[in-house]
Amino acid sequence: MLHRIVLALTLLAATCASAHEPSRAVLSLSVMESELSGRLDLSLRDLEEAVGLDADGNAAITWGELEAREPAIVAYASPRLHVSSAASRCRLTIAPNGIDTHGGATFAVLALSGTCESPPEHLRIDYSLLFDLDPAHRAIVTIEDAGNVSTAVISDAERTYTAALESAAAWASLRRFVVEGVWHIWQGYDHLAFVVLLVLPILLGRGTRPSTTNAGAAAGEILRVVTAFTVAHSLTLALAAAGWVPIPTRAVELVIAASVLLAAVANVAPRVARLGPKLAFAFGLVHGFGFAGALGELTAGRAALLPTLAGFNLGVELGQLAVVAAAFPLLLALRRSSVMRRAVTVAISVACAALAFVWLVERAAA
């Protein structure tokens, strides 16, 4: 009897096991659209319990011993770690990838890579490693999604964690596509040329006729023309991106080149056509299909429509606006000299016409 009492005695001192070398795993995943990549770090002490590493039983685990058990580690981890999204299961591949240290302990690193059937809006992690061996085991989970990091702790009681990626993904693609939109306007010389040709005559006049409007009125007119162009290309961009209207790619390319040529000619010889809001709108419709083609190449049909479309369109507008804002004071300054006015209009228009002609021929031949 006394023996039993004695054994219980130290309990009165209420000693508690400290968190001394806690059983921890570190799981990190980063999500890029429907691609997953990351790593799972498992401590060698835990792996010794789970799969046995110390082959020679000398209480020291060598790299050779670990390497020999790598297939067993992968076989242990694979059925106990699953990633899925709300709509689809994601396939995860686990491969050994060396070692690392955390808090003075050595961990085996497993590289994770995978794909989901569609870009996940929620990512659910099901983790059930080691809990059968140590109920106090914890996995520290980090999910990175376009720079947004969320962290959670998975425990025996709570073996799943679901990270909401929706807002993060939408925001990230919005940002990404704004940038893409700006790039597209700056790199797609045909759109740029068309916008410049729209603005040019308002400030510098058409043909031999000088512009009589003052700066304020000119700004108003620019606004009307550019808005007409914008509304039109937003409309067709949305229709095409949503898949409601098919994109006649080749025809679109040709008409865009033709639109630039026509705008250039109109600036030099105003009797051919008058480049007002109506024409800007009409060609805007065509340019919108052109944007949609470019956007389609970027997304390959995988990304969420709304943030993509909104971002890309916003980017196109910003790019356009930047061009107009840069050109406006320059052209305003040129207005003072009638010789310069005429020279610049002709020079730019002829250059654009020449370029447009080349595009037209190229695109017709392609």
Add this chain to the structure above:
Amino acid sequence: MSSTICSSGQTAGRSWGRRVGAALLCLAATAWTAAAPVTPTDPQQVLERLPLREGPAWTAIRDLQARLAAEPDDARTAAALAREYLTLVRQTGEPRLLAYAHRALGRWNSEPEPPESIALQRALLAQSEHHFAEARDELTRLVAREPGETEAWLALAAIDTVQGRYADASSSCMRLVLAADPAVTAGCIAATKALTREAPAAYALLTSNVERARASASSVSSWLATLAAETAASLGRDDEARAHFETALAASEPTPDLYLLTAYADFLLHQARFGEVIALLGGAPPADTVLLRLALAERRAGRDATEHVATLRYRLELALDGRDVAHAREAAFLALYLLDEPERALPLALANWDVQREAIDARLVVDAAAAARVPAAAAPVTDWLEQLRTDQPDLARRRSCCTASF
């Protein structure tokens, strides 16, 4: 518990301390993932050393493991195995041993009324993990079934003492009178009075029993001497306290339990004997409770404590964040005395105070509140101490036991 702690927009309504904690956990988590893994080239390179599983305790454990493997339903063997692990836990603080104990008892996991030996070990395991409510439920059911289960009464008394339910604890101790060593009963009762105005009487009871228990088993005399030392320290009798600690240490060689070591270290820290703390804990197992005192002594002695603090920060990360209440005491200690973050320590110390009410727990709250310049936040503790010690002439001095900083 799994929940998002880094995502923006989810921090509203969370306390400042928790937010800081969450931010730090995020930082740590990102820091972890930042390092690139390496692939060693030498197959002979040693990557990790496992704890040596040698000595008489491990021989006994292997024997029990073999017997349990042969007869997995043998409750007595399983309980004996769990008991061996728990004994080692008290000496080493190694949490993996708790996992082993869980596994030994795993066969009875889903049984609400397992054999008594299993129920007892399961309760003691829960107590070791600071799952006090769970442990108390199990013990209460056990003594209802088997009122002669002395050890269960003793464990109940231990939990109630730690949580400050002294009347309940005392009545559990009284159940030991006829069944156990009188010195054990005396210690059980004295422990319930160590923080109350009856402390001097408790101390007298302990000193007389320390003498008597010299002939008893070493763990009984070591335990009584530890209790006597702590009570003497709280009464301001420092020389006597020191002598009792030394007696306890001598009686418990060669494997002093961690509670004794840390209690003695706290006493020495209080007396600014930092070199002695370092000598005392230098050879002890690197449990959190040990490293906390060691790091504090190193720091106060002007030595480099960076490595110990880094280890503690890693181990107690979840507790610092408020996600592991079982280690709130250690986390509060770390934040307050070693990280100099009293604002972070205070909520941890208060959360711990809801669970544990020993002298160190009171001291953590009072110190954290003072350092965070919100002394009123310590009211739950000071009021409670006041209530325990009314009519006490030397209240001011006595209070120093629990509220004076290291």
